[in-house]
Amino acid sequence: MMLGQNKNYLDMIPDLGFGSMLSDGFVFRQNFQIRSYEVGSDQAVTIETLMNLLQETSINHLKAIGVWGGGSGLTREMCKIKNLIWVMSKLQVAVDRYPIWDDVIQIDTWKGAYGKIGICSNWTICDAKTSEILLTASCIWLMMNEETRRLSKFPDEVRSELDKHLTNVTLPVVARKWSPRDEMSIVDHVRNGIMPRWSDLDMNQHVNNVKYIGWILESVPHSIVENYELASLTLEYHQECKMESVVQSHTYVMVSNNGKIGDYDLVDCKHALQLETGGSEIMRGWSIWRPKQYGNRLGLE
Amino acid sequence: MMLGQNKNYLDMIPDLGFGSMLSDGFVFRQNFQIRSYEVGSDQAVTIETLMNLLQETSINHLKAIGVWGGGSGLTREMCKIKNLIWVMSKLQVAVDRYPIWDDVIQIDTWKGAYGKIGICSNWTICDAKTSEILLTASCIWLMMNEETRRLSKFPDEVRSELDKHLTNVTLPVVARKWSPRDEMSIVDHVRNGIMPRWSDLDMNQHVNNVKYIGWILESVPHSIVENYELASLTLEYHQECKMESVVQSHTYVMVSNNGKIGDYDLVDCKHALQLETGGSEIMRGWSIWRPKQYGNRLGLE
Structure with missing residues (x-):
């Protein structure tokens, strides 16, 4: 007996699942349904939930391309070399519309290079039914030596394992100043x-x-x-x-x-x-x- | 291109989805995969995440049997009568093993009567691959008039919309005393x-x-x-x-x-x-x- 007694509840066409790479080889896509406890007092999903889901897809992307080595985003080569970690430097997010409880959202994520010491993660979230874009976000991760707490250039091994998965199409992370x-x-x-x-x-x-x-x-x-x-x-x-x-x-x-x-x-x-x-x-x-x-x-x- | 490059990641047999009623007509079942941000510093899922997922299945259960009327668990008749809400009275949870990141868990939930003023929600969580039981939980919800803040007997309309979905098989919620x-x-x-x-x-x-x-x-x-x-x-x-x-x-x-x-x-x-x-x-x-x-x-x- 499937969910047959509540039509609204059945009206959920998009698949949930573990995500997959798109055929371009650069973009990882995963769907999520907004849960009851992920919305705030105004019924809309909280910004924290959206940011958590972005983080989730970013790690699953690394898994999907086979370079994930451990933790919340270390690559295999980073794990071999040891003491290398990612630190978030800048984050920019723009939300056009907040999904609400039970909405199914589709998150696309891809990565680009950011100079010699960083990587840029990019995301769009769209309504899985209508394809309306709900959110765009990008952030810059820098590599740091965990012991010395200093920024580190990418070792060649890390560069070469990531390079073929990086695209030039990145969303801008704009520096802001107050006058x-x-x-x-x-x-x-x-x-x-x-x-x-x-x-x-x-x-x-x-x-x-x-x-x-x-x-x-x-x-x-x-x-x-x-x-x-x-x-x-x-x-x-x-x-x-x-x-x-x-x-x-x-x-x-x-x-x-x-x-x-x-x-x-x-x-x-x-x-x-x-x-x-x-x-x-x-x-x-x-x-x-x-x-x-x-x-x-x-x-x- | 599906997730082909990481064997461990592919090794996820159970389906994720929107959940469904089992053929007995009493038990609602839904699978969830533990996400990166739902585990704590010891890699194990947090108790708050588990409790949130129990709440989520409990509401989805009401939706699946067609009696959900709004909010986080109001029935259709409760919404018609107005001012009736559920308040959690007692909760008991026992965790045998904490799932870790990426594990897929299967949650079963069912409801039973608790005297004339309450309802008992019951859950088991098991490992979706091995069927090992990881958690059992039950809680008692009482009906309250939101305006008078007094406990309320179930109106007949609410009783009759819920009755056919309640089972006698409930997990005990034991009262504890300290000597x-x-x-x-x-x-x-x-x-x-x-x-x-x-x-x-x-x-x-x-x-x-x-x-x-x-x-x-x-x-x-x-x-x-x-x-x-x-x-x-x-x-x-x-x-x-x-x-x-x-x-x-x-x-x-x-x-x-x-x-x-x-x-x-x-x-x-x-x-x-x-x-x-x-x-x-x-x-x-x-x-x-x-x-x-x-x-x-x-x-x-």
Whole structure:
């Protein structure tokens, strides 16, 4: 007896599965259905879930092309040479529409070279039924020697195992700057005392990159989180957070000349995660928010 | 081009999909593959992930039998009558073996009656390849009037839409008590200042039941979390946590007569979540821990 009693539930054409390479040999594709616990209070999938799924496909891509060696993205040659790890340097994500519970999304991912020390991961998420593009994202990974904590050029062995799988078609990761005038018209919101939870550690014993995004959102004023949704996010990772770190999350909301938050229905924010002791920066970010497409929109004052 | 270059990755026989009812008409079955971000620092899937997947199958079960009406488990008749919600009263879970990254698990779930005011959800998780049982769990849901916050008998309409889908075969949810002698030999570990994050809210605007489990684990001493894994957990939910609540998590670790933690390699703990202001109890729990089956086992002193 298959699911026959609820037509809506049956109306799920796309396959779920373990993913596969497209015939161009560069793009890995995998479908996912949004689960009940992956959506937030506005019924839309959380940004953290989307980022987790991007990470998942990126690793499965390495597995599919046969170069995955271990952990969350080490290649076979990296494992042989030892002490080489990837560190996320920059991330850019733009969300056109948030899928909701039960939607099936199709994630495409491909990789490109980024100079001699990096690699660029690219993703699109589209609605698996309509092919509408929902999200585009790209990030830059740099290779680091885990012992010396210094950036490392790609060893030839790693370069040669990856080269044939890299494409030139990469999505841009744009560097963002704030002009001095902007700096004068912002309101600072702070959330103190963020401590990593045990469940924030990933299989490499590090606080996962995606958790930092959640911490950044902690200092976004409730009036924005309730009424607006993240349209785009740019992040620069500066240093790692340790299990014993206490983190301070800052969100600087742009205020326009008339004293109102938001301009043309968009809200601009700047973000920083800092260590409470010493104040050194873990991460810096920029975000743009637009009125929520799902749920009620209330006035924002 | 399918996943042909990595044999281990291809060695995934079970299907993923949207789940289906078994031919007995009572049991809903769905397979899931454990994703990279669902495992913890010891490579094993986190208990929160397992609990989330149980919740997911429970809702999909309602959809499959055609009685799902909305939210995270309301039936069609509950939606018509309005103001009726489910509240989790007790939960019991026993984990024999934690699946690891990439494992495919098969979850079976079925429901039974629990007196005139409740329903009992039951689950088993097994390894989809070997059929080895990994987890058994059951919980009791009570019906509540959301406006009066009082427990409610099942209206006849709800009873009759659910009755034919309920089985008598339910897993026991055992009430646990601590003897006075036990109370004298415990060490209290506290984690203060736990504040719900925005991402802790579910689609019903409530802190999801599963998040409470994470908070309970926050006060378990690191020496236990690092070296032991949760073998069983029993929880009693007493009241809801609000977005503005500040929560205190207590773990009381049993110490045996020789002053050592743990007896026959098992550690017994008692847990409480309390509001920092007023101290009223949100949740009470009991857990048993055993040495980790994956990763290194270090001495616990």
